[in-house]
Amino acid sequence: MRLKDKVAIITGAARGIGAAFAIGFAKEGAKVVIGDIRDGGKTLTAIEKAGGKAFYLKADVTKQDECNALAKAAVDQFGSIDILVNNAGVLVTIKPFWEVTTEEWMQVMATNTLGPFHCTKAVFPYMKNKGGRIINIASATIFEGVPGLPHYISSKGAVMAFTRGMARDLGDYNINVNSIAPGFTHSEGGDEFDRDKKFPSVPLDELQLPMRCIKRPTYPEDLVGTAIYLASDDSKLITGQLIVHDGGLSLH
Numbered sequence: 606m607r608l609k610d611k612v613a614i615i616t617g618a619a620r621g622i623g624a625a626f627a628i629g630f631a632k633e634g635a636k637v638v639i640g641d642i643r644d645g646g647k648t649l650t651a652i653e654k655a656g657g658k659a660f661y662l663k664a665d666v667t668k669q670d671e672c673n674a675l676a677k678a679a680v681d682q683f684g685s686i687d688i689l690v691n692n693a694g695v696l697v698t699i700k701p702f703w704e705v706t707t708e709e710w711m712q713v714m715a716t717n718t719l720g721p722f723h724c725t726k727a728v729f730p731y732m733k734n735k736g737g738r739i740i741n742i743a744s745a746t747i748f749e750g751v752p753g754l755p756h757y758i759s760s761k762g763a764v765m766a767f768t769r770g771m772a773r774d775l776g777d778y779n780i781n782v783n784s785i786a787p788g789f790t791h792s793e794g795g796d797e798f799d800r801d802k803k804f805p806s807v808p809l810d811e812l813q814l815p816m817r818c819i820k821r822p823t824y825p826e827d828l829v830g831t832a833i834y835l836a837s838d839d840s841k842l843i844t845g846q847l848i849v850h851d852g853g854l855s856l857h
Contacts, residue, residue, distance in 0.1 A: 607837040609634030612683040614675060616666055616724060617693030619643035622742065622790060624651075625825035626690055626832050631657030633833055638679040640664040640724075641693065658683075666693045666720030669727070676727040686731040688836045691721035691741045691764075702755035710756045717760035721767055729775070736779030738836045741768050743786040743847060748855035761786070765847050772845030781844040783835045788851025789813055790823045818853025 613630050617623035619641035627637045631652040637659040639645035645661035652659040660682055664675040679686050695716045698709050721741050728737070744761035746754055764784060771782040814820050831848055834840055849855055 606634035607833060607839065608688070611635045611687040611836070612638070612679055612685050613688035613690065613836065614638040614640060614679050614686060614724070614728065615690040615692055616640045616664070616675075616720065618648055618690075619645040619661075620647070622787065622825045622828055623690070623692040624648040625829050626692060627659065628652055628655070628657075629826075629829035629833060630688070630836065631655065631659060633837075635688065635836075636683045638662065638675065638683070640666070640675045666691075666723055667715040669723045672720075672723040672727040675724070676731060680731055685735070686728045686737065688738045689724055689728045689732075689740070690832065690836075691724050691739070693720050694742065694760075696754065696757045698756075699753040701753060705756055713756040713760050714763075717757070718763045718767070721764060725771060729778075729780075732775075732780050733778045737781075738840075739771065739775070739780060739782040740832055740835050741782070741784045743768070743784045745786045745788040745849050745851035745855050747786065748849065749788075749851070768847065769845045776844060781835070781840065783840070783844060784847040785828060785831055785835070786847055786849045786851070787828055788817075788823055788849075788854050790825060790828070813854055816854050817851070818856060821852070823850070823852065 608630055613635045615623055615627045618627040618639040627639055627648050628651050631637050639648050639661040642665050649659050649661045662675055662678050664671045697712050741764050743764040746758045747762045768782050768784040775782055828850055
C-alpha cells in the first residue's frame with residue numbers, strides 16, 4: 606500500500622492508460638479523483654468494486670476554471686491533493702505536416718500542453734505547503750519521430766520541457782515533477798489511432814515491434830508500476846526526469 610491515504614487526481618482517467626493508473630493507484634491505497642471529459646463511471650465502478658475510494662468529475666483540461674474546480678472538489682471530498690497525473694491527451698489527425706491545419710495543431714496543443722499547465726496551476730496552492738508528486742505523460746514519439754504526427758510529437762516534446770521547468774520551479778516546495786514517455790500502447794485511445802492498421806502505411810506494431818529490444822506489445826497495465834513508483838516515497842529525490850517506456854525502441 607505505497608499510496609495509502611494519498612489523494613490523487615488523474616486526468617483522462619475514463620479509459621485507457623488513465624483508467625489503469627486510477628485503478629492501480631486505488632489498489633495501492635490512494636483516494637482517486639477521476640477527471641475526464643468522457644464519462645468516468647466505468648473506472649469509478651471498477652475502483653469501488655475493489656473496495657477503493659474515488660469519485661468522478663467531468664473536466665475539460667483546456668479550461669482553467671474546470672481544472673480549478675477539479676482541484677477544489679478533490680480537497681472538499683478527500684481533504685488534500687498529494688498527486689497529480691497529467692494524462693489527458695489527444696491526437697486529432699494522422700497526416701503529413703503540410704496537411705495539418707492550424708486548427709488541428711492548436712486543438713492538440715490545447716489539450717496536451719495547456720492541460721498540464723492548467724492542472725499544475727490548479728493543484729499548486731494545495732501542494733505548496735506540504736509537497737507532492739506531479740507526473741506528466743509525454744510520449745516516446747518525441748525520440749522516435751513517427752511520421753504523420755508532427756503536432757502530437759511537438760506537443761509531447763513540450764510536455765518533457767514543461768516537466769523540467771516545473772521541477773526547477775517547484776523543487777523548493779518539495780514537489781517532485783517527472784514524466785513517463787510510453788511507446789505505442791494498446792488501449793482504447795491508442796487503438797483508435799491505428800484502427801485501420803495503417804499507421805501511416807503498415808500496422809503500427811508491425812512497424813515498431815521488430816525494432817524494440819523487448820519484442821512484445823505495450824498495454825496500459827505495463828505503465829502502472831512506473832507511475833506508482835514516481836507517485837510514492839520510493840522516488841523522493843527523483844525530479845525533472847523522463848522515463849521512456851517503449852521496450853527499448855528509442856535506443857535505435
